Amino acid sequence: MPIEITRTDDPGLAARLIANDRGAYVMGGGTGLMRRIHEGDQAVRHLILLSGPRLRQIAPERGGFFIGAQASMADVLAAPEARALHQPAASVGAPALRNMATVGGNLFARPPYGDLTTALLALDAEAVTASGSGEDRRPLALLLEDRTTRRLVLGVFVPDQGGARLHYTKMTRSHPRGASIVTVAASLARSGGRVTMARVAFGGLAGAPFRASGVERALTGGPLGSETIATAAERIGDGITPMSDALASGWYRLEMAKIHLRRLLGTAQGSPS
């Protein structure tokens, strides 16, 4: 059965199509879907080419800023509003891929991909989805947890970070471009020598990027000392099954997550809060 293509600028139509047809996908940069088509994946039967200015927009909105689902990594890197995401976006793929890969695609990328999403989790971003009446917002973490409901993502909303600062690192085998062994994104707010807020997310480590609540709890409330960091690192594996693949075993990934959280927060220790 040949592939069907629908071009539309109506998000409502696109949302209905993907909700009702499991073979229908909204095409982002093509970096995931085109490969599946080349390899004969029969699950991809219907491509929706959705257009509209909002989808590529990167602009301030009340209380934060919005990034359209079809904004590419290169678009993110070119947008001063999205400065917090520059390091994560630059860590995705190589130049050609960054010109193609989209924010929306990154949300649904299979691990070990999803570096930008890891950072978005630490920034407490919300997924902006299409609904019958217009737009809905839901925490990104919820969207990632429920992969069975097929929602049309229009973009993400990144709230103002206040005094919090994002620390980000990605470990790969091949440099400068490589898939993640582990990606760590930690947003920390500090006041009076104490950590007042910590959001810590990991990518490459499990079936999807996730927030590590145990780590966050361990970090919050006290000074960012070596002992606190070490205690926090031991909580990374709580409630997850680390992923094994051709790059590394789950055991190694978890070990590296601990090391890189320590190294990342070790640098944060010395940095201005």
Added chain:
Amino acid sequence: MTTPVHFTHNGRPVSLFTEAGESLLSLLRLKLGDQTPKYGCGQGGCGACSVRIDGQLRLACLTLAETVDGAEVETVAALSAPNLDPLQEAFMDHFAAQCGYCTPGMIVAARTLLDTNPRPSRDEVIEAISGNLCRCTGYEPIIDAILAVAAQEVSA
């Protein structure tokens, strides 16, 4: 299902039909007869099919053909005429190709770098070609060739 698509290919306007799901790489190679972009993986992992779309470096294998409607598409063939690009000369002088299969994509990536950053550092060169795999050379002569052109173009 076929869809008409109109775009400029290396400066020349072209119009043809594309099948649903067809990649730009397939369109260029099988329908337009431009064999300079190569199929290396179809996964976005090797850069052998690197082309420029509206001046931006892209992978032809992951580009749905009908999305280039109205765009300017350039392959390494655009750089070779009427005269060779200095990068092509440098690749020849530096023995920066062995089997030659990655070379067209590599040169497109390098040219895109130099157009936006005429004086790249070695690390910037490495970053710029990091999506273009080479199995033969160990990259060293490729990096040297690109840096040599950068030095030339800046001093000229």
Added chain:
Amino acid sequence: MAKHRGRGTVAVNYPIGMNLGGDPSQALVHSNPEGQFTVALSSIDLGQGMKSVTRQIAAETLGVPVGHVYVDTADSDTGAQCMGSFASRGTHRVGNAVIAAAKEARAVMLAAAARELEVNPTDLETDGLGNIHVKGAPQRSVTTKDAANAAQFKYGESVSGSGIFLIPMSDVDVETGEMNTVSCFAHCAMIVDLTVDDKTGEISDVQINSAYEIGRALNPKLMEQQLVGGAWMGLSHAAYETTEPAYPSRDHRPFDFSSYVMPGPGDLAQHDIAILERPAPDGPFGGKGPGEMCANPVLPAVANAVFDAVGVEIDTLPITPERILRALKEQRGA
């Protein structure tokens, strides 16, 4: 984090060609009316430089400028049998066949020149610039173009030649393994210095010092290409690549270039090379074939350097950070 520097040493040799022989290669050489030559092969250029090295060998033997020779590879209608491009055999086997073919063609060209100059062919020499002249009397000269033209249009001689090179296939003694392996070997010694991070198992800052003995560098730049690229692949085989990471289990196999890992351009070793040339008695101008030998030494050298750095024996390839870290944990636990 603690980083440890270590040094690994290796020495290897490598047989040139199918090492029991039985792998002939053939070449056909002919001139156009203007003394420019085509070398027809059924051999393959897969990047190693077959077209280029045989072109130089043909030009040297014919005594003509390299621009007067083009090599055509691999058309089964026009090229005579060649076993193929593998086993480091191309330069050695095909090169010898090209010499034999080019010598025949040269003899016809010189015979025609001798008739034009009214001398004995043995009194003639080529200058490599497109001229044939009488030894000791360079003013008595004819161009290779005129000689080839005269051969074909005045004397009815075909300026062409054919050549084959074969080392007969060896028998093998069933009980003792006695056999005639190939006639020549390339050699290498290598010292690899590298740094191991004992917290992550990662290897970095690789520096290679190598000495390769390759017979003769028929084209030093082609040789450099092989040695630099080969060492890169050796490093990749040492520390990165496998299609079966959980071998012998078939779990977690890679299907793309993200999961089948190779060193990126940011992972290159500093590689300082010395080339030694001990000509192979039966090689074309002494040439051997470096294409495989150059990759092999890096694998054990990296393992030996890792031992030197952190004291763990990694005897399973590839030497991934994970393998090193597991060994370190075991070492600390023991």
Added chain:
Amino acid sequence: MSLDFRKDLFADERDDNLNVVGKPIRRQDILGHVTGTSPFFDDNKFDNLLHLKCVRSPHHHARIVSIDTAKAEAMPGVVRLLRGRDVPVNLNTLLSLLDFGLDDEPVLAETKVSYWGEPIVAVIATSEQAALDAVAAVEVRYEELPAVFDVEEALKPGAPTVNETYPGNHFVFYENTDHQRLRFGDTEARFARAAHIVEGRYQLTPIEQAPMEPNGAIAAPETNDRFACYTPTQGLFFSVGTCAKVLDVDLNRLHFIGGTVGGGFGGKVDSVCEPLAILGAMLTRQPVRYVLNRAEEMQVSAPRSAELWEIKDGIAEDGRILAREFKGWFDAGAYTRLTSYGVVKCTGHLPGPYTIPAVKSDIWCVFTNRTPATAMRGFGVLGVDFAIERQMDKGARAAGLGPMEYRLINAYRDGDMKATRRVASNTALVECIQVAAEKAGYPLAPEYKAMTSMTGASLTQIPETVTDSGRRPAGYTAIEKTEVSPGLGEAAQVQPTPAAPVARARTGGASSLPERPSYAPQPAPPQAAPPPAPEPPEPAPAKPRYSRYSSSIRRR
């Protein structure tokens, strides 16, 4: 990166006054490469080009119960399907062209599959997408069979039979042995005298050649009932011969065009795509293109084989290696391809570039339910070199010597006797080690700096050798060969004459160095006198001792 030529070394053996050879002349093909116009096989253009894709086994080992192609055949764009029964000679082994081994691999599996990804049905369609969709629509029913992935498990009695041609899961060498042997000197006697014993076990895993250009072929009808095949093969006539055999046509009906290849590294020797592309062109009378995608290239096209090694070294107090013993297992995967040859090639390479007076080796070519292995850069040598050079490091430590010094002491030199019973010549290992040491700032003592490759002949005689009887695998009978192959005697004459059995004086020799010549005059073992002639006397064999490395055997 730096590169320097040590023209001072071996200068008297070289004439450096050449016109073209030795010059850094640009590659002939470089302009084509940088402009993207070099003619790789897939760059040839055809009208009405058809595309071929394969239905592949999702199991490592399974019996094929049924194949239903009806739905696929009815799909839009599908021109024709190929099954095993469409292949004229659907059983082949790559090295049958060298009379080496038995036919053991189908082009398209008919009754069972022995590895994940083994092709079963080929679909030919007007576009790649149509071919892929039809591949998905072919219904194959399987009965899964137990699979074996471990070489040692595969050789145990009761292991599942991977490849029906070789029921014991091992290749059969020389008509009657289950592995390849090397016997040179008496290893046991020397181990008993060794000051240090060093043992190691080494594991290599499969590696993909990963040329940037994948395997593939385009075949097209030519005039006069011939067929052209555009191919990236590394061995053109190898590929022609393979195709002529499985398609049952004369060689001269096939016109192969290749020679410009986007990397090979051993991965393009197997001719996996050419036969199906040509068969497709024969049956459809249209050009047919069959190119592996990258996932197939990585997991279905043949990798370098995994190897398992055990090595035992006996080392004298002074650092000389007295004896070295190998046991090796090459993991061929499901079919032979080239692995059997790799085993023989490897054996000829032992014990590495060192002079050792007693060497014993046993290597098995083992079948498992994984992708068949084939050649790769360093074929047959790289694996054992890894093991040997790891072993050399451990040996140096045991002997209390530096790694370079230990290698220098044991390095082979001109005139030394090798384990294949041939005299070494044209060696240069000593000089390579000295130069590498110099480059890396490794301080060598003067006596080591003074060593040369010219002063070998430490072991000039073929030592007494202990052999045991061959291991004849069950289920085979040999075809008796009537004539003794003449090759050995002739070829032996071209070997360099062994140097005199007395060592030449070392220049600048130092007393601290072990005397390499001490190998030569061996005290006679009590049980047997040293043989007077290069070949030890043996009871007259029932059949020729020397064999072509062919394995012309037939199942009973």
